[in-house]
Amino acid sequence: MTHVLIVEDDATTAEEIEAALFDHGFEVTCVDNGRDGLLQAFGGGFDIIVLDRMLPGAVDGLGVLTALRAASITTPVLILSALGALDERVKGLRAGGDDYLTKPFEFVELTARLDALVRRRTAPVTQERESRLKLGNLEVDLLDRTVRRGDRTIDLVPREYALLEHLMRNPGQVVTRTMLFEAVWNYSYDERTNVIEVHIGRLRRKVDGEGEEQMIHTVRGAGYVLRAPE
Amino acid sequence: MFSVHLSEIPRTTSFRTGLKFLGLFGFSFLALFGYIYWQTAVYLKSETDASLHRQIDNRRLQPPLLRKQEVIRHELQDAEGRWPQGLFSAQGEHIAGVIQTMPPYLEYEKADEFRWEKPGGYTRTIRFMAHRFDDGEILIASQDVHDIREFDELLVHALVSGGGLLLVVGLLGSIAMGYSARRRLDTLSSSIKGIIEGDLSGRLPTRGNLDDIDRLANVVNSMLDELERLMSEVKGVCDDIAHDLRTPLTRLIAGLERAQRRELREDDYAQTLESAITEARGLLQTFRALLRISEIEDSARRSNFARVDLNLIGADAAEFFEPLAEERGMTLTFEPSPSPAVMSGDAQMLFDAACNLLDNAIKFSPDNSRIQITVLVLPEGPGLRVTDNGPGIPEAEREAVFRRLYRSESSRHTTGNGLGLSMVAAVARLHDMSLKVHDASPGCRVDLMGKTVSA
Numbered sequence: 001m002t003h004v005l006i007v008e009d010d011a012t013t014a015e016e017i018e019a020a021l022f023d024h025g026f027e028v029t030c031v032d033n034g035r036d037g038l039l040q041a042f043g044g045g046f047d048i049i050v051l052d053r054m055l056p057g058a059v060d061g062l063g064v065l066t067a068l069r070a071a072s073i074t075t076p077v078l079i080l081s082a083l084g085a086l087d088e089r090v091k092g093l094r095a096g097g098d099d100y101l102t103k104p105f106e107f108v109e110l111t112a113r114l115d116a117l118v119r120r121r122t123a124p125v126t127q128e129r130e131s132r133l134k135l136g137n138l139e140v141d142l143l144d145r146t147v148r149r150g151d152r153t154i155d156l157v158p159r160e161y162a163l164l165e166h167l168m169r170n171p172g173q174v175v176t177r178t179m180l181f182e183a184v185w186n187y188s189y190d191e192r193t194n195v196i197e198v199h200i201g202r203l204r205r206k207v208d209g210e211g212e213e214q215m216i217h218t219v220r221g222a223g224y225v226l227r228a229p230e
Numbered sequence: 231m232f233s234v235h236l237s238e239i240p241r242t243t244s245f246r247t248g249l250k251f252l253g254l255f256g257f258s259f260l261a262l263f264g265y266i267y268w269q270t271a272v273y274l275k276s277e278t279d280a281s282l283h284r285q286i287d288n289r290r291l292q293p294p295l296l297r298k299q300e301v302i303r304h305e306l307q308d309a310e311g312r313w314p315q316g317l318f319s320a321q322g323e324h325i326a327g328v329i330q331t332m333p334p335y336l337e338y339e340k341a342d343e344f345r346w347e348k349p350g351g352y353t354r355t356i357r358f359m360a361h362r363f364d365d366g367e368i369l370i371a372s373q374d375v376h377d378i379r380e381f382d383e384l385l386v387h388a389l390v391s392g393g394g395l396l397l398v399v400g401l402l403g404s405i406a407m408g409y410s411a412r413r414r415l416d417t418l419s420s421s422i423k424g425i426i427e428g429d430l431s432g433r434l435p436t437r438g439n440l441d442d443i444d445r446l447a448n449v450v451n452s453m454l455d456e457l458e459r460l461m462s463e464v465k466g467v468c469d470d471i472a473h474d475l476r477t478p479l480t481r482l483i484a485g486l487e488r489a490q491r492r493e494l495r496e497d498d499y500a501q502t503l504e505s506a507i508t509e510a511r512g513l514l515q516t517f518r519a520l521l522r523i524s525e526i527e528d529s530a531r532r533s534n535f536a537r538v539d540l541n542l543i544g545a546d547a548a549e550f551f552e553p554l555a556e557e558r559g560m561t562l563t564f565e566p567s568p569s570p571a572v573m574s575g576d577a578q579m580l581f582d583a584a585c586n587l588l589d590n591a592i593k594f595s596p597d598n599s600r601i602q603i604t605v606l607v608l609p610e611g612p613g614l615r616v617t618d619n620g621p622g623i624p625e626a627e628r629e630a631v632f633r634r635l636y637r638s639e640s641s642r643h644t645t646g647n648g649l650g651l652s653m654v655a656a657v658a659r660l661h662d663m664s665l666k667v668h669d670a671s672p673g674c675r676v677d678l679m680g681k682t683v684s685a
Binding site for chain 2: 106188195199201202221
């Protein structure tokens, strides 16, 4: 089971996150200050850390992160912050954070991102798998950027290809619209989730042809999942 | 009105500056005058001494008998006693001349002064020189220096009275300057006090002559303009937030209460929950957008500016919205500028701004309309232009649409939180760009244009 460490000083927020992650199937440990957070993280055994940017006491979020990375502890860290400004985000990621989420956020967003981080950590790191992604009968050739489903070649415009590639790299996982926007468009913030929906709709029409089983599924209120046909 | 206490004047800067200048001027006045005085005195003295030498030289060339006659004749000619002479024997007895007694002297051929008792009973200061002839007789040659003295005195007198006048005029001038400065500052500070007490529409008075205080007042006034705008905006935003959020909150609560009141089946509950969550999400999104705008307005973010090509931003935005436009049968065209439209800015924010403009254009235009996003490079700098052939924005509303949470009457039925254009306006302000809505007849043209030439 995935074990998550939550470092968050606000008791209510911590409780809510704990409940949401527990429901999602994570094992959760909570601490409410940077010092305890560091001690726990040094103790090890966590797959991922959710770290609040602002913490009371001598060690704040960035302090914890810097100390962890200085001690060569590579547990993925997702930073939670009320500071949404782009430079704050850059600061957080530069200090060694793996992802950054601005409060207020939706829990599906948090869990989806945690899933992605955990997956990235547990996925076997091999070089050769990089040339080809395969899920069910859907195949993406990363070298000549062609997509095939069974015998059918699918023509995609570059953006659709990028969307599909991102979904293929996270098979079976919920990918939120914001995550897609960040990964595919390289801009960090957007409220226009309906536009992403339209892009996905186009992609879906091409990937899930008539008479074929659906592979791109919509998760209501959250995002999308790419699943192999049963 | 304002009474200025005399005791306050010495504390004013103008008065002190006045005093400083008075001091400086007085010092140079003294130095100049003293120098002239000194030079004049030296000149007059040496002239006198030269004439004494000439008198002695004249007498020395004469034989003793002639000398005596000449001294007597000189006495007769010089009735006023301006150049009195006296001839004495080697023993100091008076031989001839108007000077009866030998004055005390230390050296021959050296000028000295003594008070001479003139026949007639009054004394004059004379400058004299003693000379001893070869035969032992002694000549006292002299010159009345009374006039020179008087001239000297006159000079000193002029110095003193001139200096006094200077001092008085200078002091009065300083006081007048201090007084007027003090009055002006009092006017300014009373206006400022008025503003502090809450009258934000108050402005500092200016004289229109663009002097230093005027310039300062102008700067402060433009600061007050901005403050007033911000204050009224904040107030407007508070009102609008309260007003705008009341509706979804009421809906949310009403839905929940209805669910509580009635006995519902399970899927009805699910439905209620679903709509409550949607409602709450909408609220969250409004808040997020509000936070985003205030974040943009924090102009410290300018430190993150980098070189951005608006052609890339425009292309990204157009590409992003193209499917949405296509879905509604619209044509969305992107027209890049022929030359690179490079400016210093935040790509993320400019992209957001372009997206908001396109979003609006698509949202408010009827199906099958044409929308164009154009990148322009003008002398003032690069800019973005979004044109649609939709209903346009009425002239009266073209300023108001940039206000936070403003929804025009015609847009009440569309989705949105009335923050899109405010966000674009915030981005424009941060980038020192101008944002204007024009009539594209038919339709609407929004220009986001650079104001300054980018480096």
